Amino acid sequence: MDIFLTEKHKVVRHSVRDFARREIVPIAKDIDEEQRFPWEVVDKMAALGYFGIQVPRELGGAGMDTVSYIIIIEEISKASASLGLCASVHNSVALYPILAFGNRDQHEKFVPDLASGKKIGAFCLTEPNAGSDASAIEATAIKDCSKNSNSYGDKNIESSGCKNGESNCGKTSENQKDGDHYIVNANKVFVTNGGVAQTCLIFVRTDPAAGPKGISVIIAEKGTPGFVVGESENLSGMRANPVCSIRLSECRIHKSNLLAKEGQGLKIGLAALDTGRIGIAAQAIGIAQGALEEGIKYAKERIQFSVPIARHQSIQNMIADMGTQVESARLMVYRAALLKDMGQPFSKEAAMAKLMASETASRVADMAVQIHGGYGYSKSYPVERYYRDARITRIYEGTSEVHRMVIARSLLS
Amino acid sequence: MRLNIIVCVKSVVNNMMPGSNRSSSGNMELNPFDRPAIEMALSLTKENQGSLTVLSMGPQTATFGLYQAIAMGADRGVLICDSALKESDTYVTAKVLGTALLKLQPFDLVLFGTRSSDSDTGHVGPQTAQMLGIPFIGNIHSLAVVRDKLLALHADNPSTEAADQSDSRQAVAENMQTTNIWSVERKADGYVESFEVKGRAAFTVSSSFTVSGETGFTSLHGIETAFSEKTIEFWDNSTLGLKAEETGLIASPTKIVAWNREKRSKKCLFIDGSPEQKAQQLAQKLSEAGFVG
Numbered sequence: 057m058d059i060f061l062t063e064k065h066k067v068v069r070h071s072v073r074d075f076a077r078r079e080i081v082p083i084a085k086d087i088d089e090e091q092r093f094p095w096e097v098v099d100k101m102a103a104l105g106y107f108g109i110q111v112p113r114e115l116g117g118a119g120m121d122t123v124s125y126i127i128i129i130e131e132i133s134k135a136s137a138s139l140g141l142c143a144s145v146h147n148s149v150a151l152y153p154i155l156a157f158g159n160r161d162q163h164e165k166f167v168p169d170l171a172s173g174k175k176i177g178a179f180c181l182t183e184p185n186a187g188s189d190a191s192a193i194e195a196t197a198i199k200d201c202s203k204n205s206n207s208y209g210d211k212n213i214e215s216s217g218c219k220n221g222e223s224n225c226g227k228t229s230e231n232q233k234d235g236d237h238y239i240v241n242a243n244k245v246f247v248t249n250g251g252v253a254q255t256c257l258i259f260v261r262t263d264p265a266a267g268p269k270g271i272s273v274i275i276a277e278k279g280t281p282g283f284v285v286g287e288s289e290n291l292s293g294m295r296a297n298p299v300c301s302i303r304l305s306e307c308r309i310h311k312s313n314l315l316a317k318e319g320q321g322l323k324i325g326l327a328a329l330d331t332g333r334i335g336i337a338a339q340a341i342g343i344a345q346g347a348l349e350e351g352i353k354y355a356k357e358r359i360q361f362s363v364p365i366a367r368h369q370s371i372q373n374m375i376a377d378m379g380t381q382v383e384s385a386r387l388m389v390y391r392a393a394l395l396k397d398m399g400q401p402f403s404k405e406a407a408m409a410k411l412m413a414s415e416t417a418s419r420v421a422d423m424a425v426q427i428h429g430g431y432g433y434s435k436s437y438p439v440e441r442y443y444r445d446a447r448i449t450r451i452y453e454g455t456s457e458v459h460r461m462v463i464a465r466s467l468l469s
Numbered sequence: 470m471r472l473n474i475i476v477c478v479k480s481v482v483n484n485m486m487p488g489s490n491r492s493s494s495g496n497m498e499l500n501p502f503d504r505p506a507i508e509m510a511l512s513l514t515k516e517n518q519g520s521l522t523v524l525s526m527g528p529q530t531a532t533f534g535l536y537q538a539i540a541m542g543a544d545r546g547v548l549i550c551d552s553a554l555k556e557s558d559t560y561v562t563a564k565v566l567g568t569a570l571l572k573l574q575p576f577d578l579v580l581f582g583t584r585s586s587d588s589d590t591g592h593v594g595p596q597t598a599q600m601l602g603i604p605f606i607g608n609i610h611s612l613a614v615v616r617d618k619l620l621a622l623h624a625d626n627p628s629t630e631a632a633d634q635s636d637s638r639q640a641v642a643e644n645m646q647t648t649n650i651w652s653v654e655r656k657a658d659g660y661v662e663s664f665e666v667k668g669r670a671a672f673t674v675s676s677s678f679t680v681s682g683e684t685g686f687t688s689l690h691g692i693e694t695a696f697s698e699k700t701i702e703f704w705d706n707s708t709l710g711l712k713a714e715e716t717g718l719i720a721s722p723t724k725i726v727a728w729n730r731e732k733r734s735k736k737c738l739f740i741d742g743s744p745e746q747k748a749q750q751l752a753q754k755l756s757e758a759g760f761v762g
Contacts, residue, residue, distance in 0.1 A: 064536075067533065067695075070537070071689075104687075106689065109689060118692075
């Protein structure tokens with residue numbers, strides 16, 4: 057794989073691999089079991105620039121390319137997929153849309169704190185009734201002097217507060233209704249980084265009557281009145297990432313926090329997910345590589361029938377398949393990243409890479425458990441964690457089925 | 470007053486393929502024993518607004534370690550790279566580094582790691598100091614530059630003749646640029662030895678040295694700066710005025726005549742008996758092996 061890498065990429069890989077080995081590996085098992093977000097390590101990741109990998113240097117980032125980004129996500133994920141997930145979501149679907157679609161004021165207001173890791177970002181699209189079908193979201197953001205009614209949640213409340221002149225638009229008094237604010241109501245679920253995020257991209261309907269064309273993105277900050285973070289989900293894997301629900305109830309947010317223009321939400325979401333898929337694919341490669349290395353290590357150590365089990369052909373076949381599949385998937389991930397760095401279309405390739413890498417991670421982790429036998433089903437060995445962590449990569453940021461839809465649509469067009 | 474510090478570093482092979490000593494940037498890294506020397510130099514240059522140059526001798530692939538050093542914060546990187554240098558022993562390496570250091574003048578201080586993780590000789594630091602004829606202390610863990618004291622030294626000996634005053638001030642100024650007093654500490658045999666060293670000096674830095682508050686890891690910002698803003702200067706024998714026959718294996722007084730992989734064997738010993746007997750036997754075995762007692 058090194059044929060694709062420059063000397064800079066190799067220095068980046070050496071540096072992040074060293075960090076992951078010394079700082080993340082020793083705590084990976086405990087933070088999973090304790091379902092704990094390790095701020096002490098996250099702060100170090102922030103200081104090293106891992107939260108602003110592709111952000112231009114003038115905005116406080118490292119100014120690196122997509123290949124560097126996937127190297128970093130793979131190496132962190134190999135040590136702890138939960139932390140790889142945190143960095144991937146923060147860099148790609150939270151920070152990237154602000155960089156790509158935000159105006160200069162938004163860049164100056166939000167990007168430096170996100171790039172330095174002072175604030176963690178989140179991407180809030182999924183709702184109880186809107187998963188793969190993102191256009192089905194019910195969250196709303198209505199201008200505070202609009203006559204439109206709030207179509208989500210507290211349906212009897214006039215979001216504008218203009219009706220009858222009562223102070224019924226959340227915390228907005230009558231003389232604050234200047235038309236410069238949105239009243240946001242949203243119930244977002246399965247928000248990665250949700251428990252620690254301070255800057256969230258909220259997908260909302262600014263024009264409930266306009267269907268998919270009425271969807272927009274509002275940047276909401278934790279601490280805004282009406283912004284409520286739910287309890288962490290008790291997940292099977294990725295347990296060190298505080299995945300939560302986030303509810304915005306009559307939340308008054310200035311119109312300057314609207315990303316791009318009203319109605320561009322789906323366009324922003326799809327662009328973010330194209331980029332995000334490369335990160336999740338890199339994460340899956342990290343999990344798969346970790347499972348492969350653990351499988352090889354155990355196969356050489358475990359003695360059965362008087363020889364290390366690595367001498368048995370059935371184990372060798374598994375190791376060969378695992379290694380081949382990991383390398384195949386990695387090639388696809390690198391291709392997508394290289395295309396993006398070259399400014400070429402990469403949507404189909406990113407979808408293919410994510411599909412292949414996530415399914416590879418599941419298969420390879422499964423085989424690693426099989427090589428470990430009963431011990432692989434115990435929390436005493438890391439493959440048990442890889443097995444749980446791998447599973448979600450086939451679901452989030454687009455299920456394998458949705459990816460097949462995207463790929464088929466591209467191939468058939 | 471700025472401090473000009475030079476740290477001599479080495480790129481070492483960290484993952485040699487079986488049966489091969491071929492190196493590529495993929496399996497080379499900055500000698501881990503050089504990192505404390507770079508960190509010590511950086512803490513001094515930050516305090517004194519100085520500059521840090523990293524100097525290395527090695528093949529083209531040694532740029533990897535130099536870039537790592539620059540990513541840590543070094544200002545300039547120089548690689549002495551010439552096919553005639555191949556298989557130089559530590560004596561010739563020190564001679565070449567010493568020649569390069571003279572070309573890099575003016576400098577105030579030269580630092581080295583205590584040894585390299587591959588060849589593990591520990592020779593190059595002290596040998597280079599000897600080549601330059603400058604004081605040397607090995608395995609230091611603390612270093613500070615004392616300048617107030619230097620001013621006091623000159624204040625104690627003012628010139629009495631008015632005509633000489635301007636010359637004297639100039640001499641002091643020149644001296645100030647080239648003379649420092651280093652306050653140095655090293656550990657030896659259960660004691661901490663404190664030294665005062667005047668003028669240009671060379672030290673090897675203990676692997677125990679760390680800068681408080683620093684993570685010890687290289688940031689992405691540092692790596693990006695190293696590759697986008699800095700370039701490595703390549704020098705060869707002609708740059709240094711050295712002839713091919715003065716370097717490499719031919720000029721080396723020591724030669725490796727054989728290179729065989731060390732045979733290592735692991736032996737598993739089971740101890741039987743009651744828990745007390747097991748503990749007693751274990752303690753005895755550990756004592757015999759020199760691990761305890």
